Amino acid sequence: MTELLAFTIVGIVTGSIYAVAASGLVVTYTTSGIFNIAHGAIGMFMAFVYWQVRFDWGWPTPLALAFVLLFAAPLMGAGIERTLARNLGSASLVSRLVVTIGLLLVLMGAALNIWPPQGRRVDGFFSPGGFDLGPVFVTWHQTTTVLVAAAVAIGLRLLMFRTRAGVTMRAVVDHRGLATLAGARPAVSSTLSWALGSSLAALAGILLAPVLQLNVQALTLLVVNAYAAAMVGRLRSVPLTFVGAVVLGLVESYAVGYLPDDGAFTNLRVAIPTLMLFLALLVIPEVRVRAGTTIAARMPRTVTLGRSLLACAALVAVAGAFALAVDEGALTEVASGVALGIVALSLVPLTGWAGQVSLCQMTFAGLGAFGMVRFASDGSAVGLLAAVAIAVPVGALVALPALRLRGLYLALATLAFAVLMDNVFFIRSDVFGNLGAVEAERLRIGGLSFEGDRAYFLLLVTVFGVLAVGLLALRRGSFGRRLSALRDSPVACTMMGLDTTVTKLQVFALSSAIAAVGGALLAGLRQTATAADHTMFNSLPVVLLAVLGGITAVSGALVGGLVLAGFPVLADNVSWLSSLAILGPGLIGITLARRPDGLVLQAADLWAGRERLRAAASGLPERVEELGLTVPFEDSHRAAIDRGLALDA
């Protein structure tokens, strides 16, 4: 009984922290339409700032709190809104996501640079005092946490429903243009909501820091727990979000207390937010599809089979010449760029063509590597088949609950799934060994070995080329048209009897298969497969760089992969750039807010600009009338139009 009470109290306290974080997420998302993946990262960064002023510089607690919650955090939130999030509302889902993903990586990199990992103590409020609740000792920090959450709940309710500022925030969500016409300033509302959300993230971070200690990754991952809680309120309702948060806290606490901590249940606690999230996704009713949203999407021209084969052959030929020209060390770096390019290629049909976003491509790559090392220890082609055979059903299973819902839910479900796999699967000793790394053989097909670095490089380029040609062939066919239709208007697809869920499932499976192949080949290239290479935090830069290269173009994936592989090389060779390697992908992500088309399409535009000038010189037909398009107009037509104008009454 005492035990149960103790676990219940811990659960409610943890749930209160999640509630504060989740409500901030909901306020920002509903008001500005941007789901802030960096929400946890902001809380993390602000917890460090709090540590700096409160414990390192020794400011009094009230002053330190006021500085962080009323000044630093709101300023950061408002700044992010002004510079990055504004005007992103009408951008495509992936453009909206990459910006906050970039922000997450920048904040993590900045925190690691400013506060290098070392033991930092954050004491709870009024620590170490407390009181006895029956047989259980409750600290003042725990009491404060629960009271703070209650105050946040009441405060938010009053703000959103009783004040004009709050009602205006909701009005902006509802009908932004009309809010402007009524004289409200939507920009001010958005800024306010980001300042508020950022401040709530900071509060959650500060409350959580004494529990988790100042750990960059753990605090950043708070966003997943917050998201799971917010999902219970369908990212809209603050009261339901609070319920979800407390339930999540309680379940986590009971799991720690009552589940055996060995065997199949190892690390299950970490998986609970993800499991709850999937449960919420399963029971959530389908949102009504929104009609009439057109997304400004640039698509590259379709390419004929002949042209794509020619380009593939040219690529392999150039790669062959390159392989002979450079030394093997440099070649390995470029080869890893090509392998990452294959993983990035998996996003082209899924994200570029179908408009769905996955944030766990490195997880599928990890599954591919797992298939390769466990089922083909000799490097035979069976490994590749095993990679695909594992990744496809897992991918389908992950995507299924989220597929019938909006694209954002799929993206966030994949994010949660990546975290789950990091903590539950890749960590196991029978996956990547006791030390988290196992040896991987390079592929051999029949008698053909790709043991040498040059041969393996050419293999990677050829695989990339063949996959790219195959994808382009798919795009020309009916499947490709279905994907484009899905991206342009899910509503119209449904109206025409196209099963959007099946199409999404197919493209998701295809994408996980390609990522798995990329992962299997990457493991062979490095001759080792590790858990650390396939974490959620590795998946995020892949998305960012694929978007940078041009997510709608297969060539963009190659560019993205090469740039991604280039960062560590730069950092190794130019010392002052070493922090760029950490910050680089994130910085690229946040600049993508302004130029979401990607490098490849922009290069193509420059080329096309010249073509257009040439075409303009050739001229148009002189007289359009000569085309015979005119129809004589008669009185009966006129009468019909009068009726249409309601003039006959």
Place this chain on the structure above:
Amino acid sequence: MRDPAATPPPVLELEGLRAGYGRIEVLGGIDLVVPAGTMVALLGPNGAGKTTTLAAVSGQIRPSAGRVRMGGVDVTGAGADALARAGVCTIPEGRGIFPNLTVDENLLMFTHAGVARSHIQEVAFDHFPRLRERRRLLAGNLSGGEQQMLALVRALATRPALLLLDELSMGLAPMVVEELYAQVAAITATGVAILVVEQFASFVLGVADQVAVMINGEIRAAGRPEEMAGQLHGAYLGGP
């Protein structure tokens, strides 16, 4: 030339107004005057540029050339929210309400124009008693006519100098539309200048003081409603 001492400048005056979306120019130079207490109807077929004219006047899009003057003051390029606070009331196409806010919260939003909440509620419930019964309902759950009434409350209660109405009739039964236009005519009588866009000419020919017909981004004909009624279809079709 007008003598400023003798007659006050018109509430709205457009001079060579050009505007469009991106590189596509929709309005090719519009000249239009709406004096106080006058209702001007802008008629024309689909795609003539009527809604674009309203968008340019209300500040939703920036004119590429020409001038917009209100009460003699040049307001070209001013933002929509600033104009709204200055006394321009725009009721856009479709429903000019917030569907996920309650009727009461919708009324609260109207206070951005600088009018007290109590006054807005008084006007709303006096003119449309049905809204009082439904004040706690989400506006999106009201009938189409009730929603348009709620939208009109903004015009009635915020005492604008200029009212811009876009397709009040859209999706409503003719009887409801006539009731709404009767309210609009009552607003004109209080000295408000009104520019109304309508595709169905017959609704406004009876209540408007002036009619301007737009084709292809230009005003082709303008005059009193009774003069214009006979030539409307010619103007619409570009015939003789």
